[in-house]
Amino acid sequence: MSGYDFSNLRIMICDDSRQIRSLVNTFLHGFGVKDVLEVKDAEQALAEMAQFDPDLIITDWNMAQTSGLEFVKRVRTSDESHDPFLPIIMLTGYTEINRVEMARDSGISAFLAKPVSANSLYKRLMAVVDDERSFIRSNEFFGPDRRSGRRQSFGGDDRRERN
């Protein structure tokens, strides 16, 4: 019996915490991903995009200068975007429902709540690979169809329900 073969994936990790970047990178290598680029902010991510040509981005939300939300919107809608359809996982400590909805409305593919675990990250990767949603283009939004897979796109503990 075997599982998903992630060895051909190229993944960019964008987070201003060096420790979180290292941890996510290490988890990804454990899953078999060989090509990972760490960047410390959205500006560096955008600058490296064409050169690295990622298949997937994992980004933090709360970063100095350009926030993760703004970064996602630029990838989705900016004229200079390398690939508006790029799958994006938002990894963040924000878990309040309004924040999750804001992330979804920015055009992310999946939401992964910190603290991050190997288990939750692996599940998110599988979900993004299996994601069959179409993209929606309207005057105010471009991104994966938000009307389906809503609960499936949330990963991690649901702290709202406990407290």
Next chain:
Amino acid sequence: MTAASATERFPEMADYNMIPAPRRLQGKVPKSGGPTPEQAIRQALDLAEDLMDEYQGWAVDDLDKLWRAFRDCGDIGVTKDDVNRMYRISHGIRGHGGSFGFPLISSAGDSLCKFLDGRNTLGKGELEVVSLHILVMKAIFRQDLKGPCGTLADDLPELLLALRNKIDLAG
């Protein structure tokens, strides 16, 4: 109560285009040939062991930053910037703690974020709540309370919630 329709929840959906996604990942990730999920996760955890061990060293720096930010609040009144500074550090701590094997640190960090979120200033009682959260985090490290920690994982958020509520209801 009736469920809102899709166009009520997403008004822009009244005028939109649906575009099939390229689904490039499916071409790059065969669903077999890799390690089983259990093997992959085990490998990931094994590789991350050293990072987990290093966490406590630099987490103390985060906690020191939080303590300094708290101390800097001083006696002349707490500004919105002071609150935001403590919120940002707490937000980092809640993300780091559980990621590196200390879920109780994330619980305490999460509680402090919830307490600070949306506040413009802090009075004496509110500062005491902040101080107690920091002391709780220090105690967790001092006692090396890693991993699930049994009932404490449920008790701690409840206790901190009660503490927050006590101050908020009194105010």
